[in-house]
Amino acid sequence: MSLPPSRPPLRVAVLGAGTVGREVIRAFLERPGSLATGDGAPLVLAGVAVRDLRRARAGGVPAGLLTDAPAHLVASPDVDVVVELMGGEEPARTLIAAALAAGKPVVTANKHVLAHHGPELEAIARRSGAALRFEASVGGGTPMLSPLATDLAADRVRRVRGIVNGSTNFVLSEMARDGRAYDVVVSAAKAAGYLEADPRADVEGQDAANKTVILARLAFGQWLDPASVTRCPLAGRGAGRPGISGVTAAEVAAAGTLGLALKLIATVERLPGGELAAAVLPTAVARSTPLGRADGVVNRIEIDAEPVGRVAFEGPGAGGGATSSAVLADLLRIARGEGSTWAGLPAGPRESVAAAPPGDPAGGWLALLPPGVELPPGVEEPGAKPPGVELPPGVQEPGAEPPGVRATATPAGTALSIRLPGDAARALVARVRGAGADVTLYRVEEC
Numbered sequence: 001m002s003l004p005p006s007r008p009p010l011r012v013a014v015l016g017a018g019t020v021g022r023e024v025i026r027a028f029l030e031r032p033g034s035l036a037t038g039d040g041a042p043l044v045l046a047g048v049a050v051r052d053l054r055r056a057r058a059g060g061v062p063a064g065l066l067t068d069a070p071a072h073l074v075a076s077p078d079v080d081v082v083v084e085l086m087g088g089e090e091p092a093r094t095l096i097a098a099a100l101a102a103g104k105p106v107v108t109a110n111k112h113v114l115a116h117h118g119p120e121l122e123a124i125a126r127r128s129g130a131a132l133r134f135e136a137s138v139g140g141g142t143p144m145l146s147p148l149a150t151d152l153a154a155d156r157v158r159r160v161r162g163i164v165n166g167s168t169n170f171v172l173s174e175m176a177r178d179g180r181a182y183d184v185v186v187s188a189a190k191a192a193g194y195l196e197a198d199p200r201a202d203v204e205g206q207d208a209a210n211k212t213v214i215l216a217r218l219a220f221g222q223w224l225d226p227a228s229v230t231r232c233p234l235a236g237r238g239a240g241r242p243g244i245s246g247v248t249a250a251e252v253a254a255a256g257t258l259g260l261a262l263k264l265i266a267t268v269e270r271l272p273g274g275e276l277a278a279a280v281l282p283t284a285v286a287r288s289t290p291l292g293r294a295d296g297v298v299n300r301i302e303i304d305a306e307p308v309g310r311v312a313f314e315g316p317g318a319g320g321g322a323t324s325s326a327v328l329a330d331l332l333r334i335a336r337g338e339g340s341t342w343a344g345l346p347a348g349p350r351e352s353v354a355a356a357p358p359g360d361p362a363g364g365w366l367a368l369l370p371p372g373v374e375l376p377p378g379v380e381e382p383g384a385k386p387p388g389v390e391l392p393p394g395v396q397e398p399g400a401e402p403p404g405v406r407a408t409a410t411p412a413g414t415a416l417s418i419r420l421p422g423d424a425a426r427a428l429v430a431r432v433r434g435a436g437a438d439v440t441l442y443r444v445e446e447c
């Protein structure tokens, strides 16, 4: 019996030795046996690029592997595969593009670069034939993208939705757990390392919007413009603040009294007219459902597709160790000769398109009137048509709750459950009396 011919090793360059990069490097140094595939090429660490050489050496990266010139490392004839874990826009985008153009496979966790330059990078990868893999860019250590792109490739996806930002889920979970104010919990999350010193990309929903763009590419074959993903909830005066940045402790508490949990839910779905709607919005879901129960830095994605039905993935959405798991798995796939994360799917378009705003939510809206703020008289009975608000024909689904407004007294104020189209719901809360601040409408989604 003849043995299979042994393959030459693939020499791997890692760009970045921070939270994730350091764990990838550690795997190469401390457990190289776990990076052997049996049926693929061996993987060896050929170099590591950082800005601060001294810090990387102090962190245990061998001096002989280190450089502060990532472009030279990418171009080196002694490097076959590039792992980009620097983050941010530049030089990450240029380095990924250069590696792919040179025919070198790339593994990255960089959701910002993928969401903003996906069409360009896909075109370069397809032209050169080099694989671009990015499992760690969504869901951290929880595999979601490869199953979506490969195991569900024969299905027709209707909707992808879920919790894709662990930091904001941690903040909302803590607010619900002990009633602390948003600012207090955000400060604690920064101190615990769950949020950056400048947390805007997380709390304003940009990070989740980038992940939504990546999910849309694999689920629906479209690159969406991340700026077009809706991130501001409706409010009486127009739009609320983006992401979770406007959510108050009182709103979280009132939702809890009604058996609901506020979660930052990312959604992309095909509308009846064919366009894709994409949103990242604080959303009320029943506490008893899997999304409502997913607390802490966890991520959870639900994919509704035909004919499979609903498939869900839940697990750690961040952290160096967990995220390195997805990066290393992508490296092993490359060692086995597998292609890009989208391999097997039709080529994506050369340009991003704008996402449509989401349609009205199946479960209506939730709004909190703080103490001292009142509804106009006569609108609070279920089934009552709010004065001055016209309901379009066919608003009421068979068997659904009648359109109208139900008011529930909670310790945090009056919670309104509103079963009206978005425009009518907004017109209603624009007319509350005594409002010192704007009233936000949270989507209520049925799970």
Ligand SMILES: NC(=O)c1ccc[n+]([C@@H]2O[C@H](COP(=O)([O-])OP(=O)(O)OC[C@H]3O[C@@H](n4cnc5c(N)ncnc54)[C@H](OP(=O)(O)O)[C@@H]3O)[C@@H](O)[C@H]2O)c1
Residues within 6 Å of the ligand: 015, 016, 017, 018, 019, 020, 021, 049, 050, 051, 052, 053, 055, 068, 070, 084, 085, 086, 087, 088, 090, 091, 109, 110, 111, 136, 137, 140, 317, 318, 319, 320, 323
């Ligand atoms: N952290 C997570 O839990 C997580 C989860 C999922 C995905 N991701 C993604 O993974 C990527 C890496 O995240 P991270 O948290 O590991 O980042 P990080 O801790 O900030 O580390 C970044 C690393 O890249 C290096 N770097 C940055 N710019 C550089 C440049 N111009 N030249 C050379 N080196 C440079 C830094 O070097 P110096 O230290 O010398 O400055 C540092 O070693 C990001 O795209 C992030 O979105 C992270």
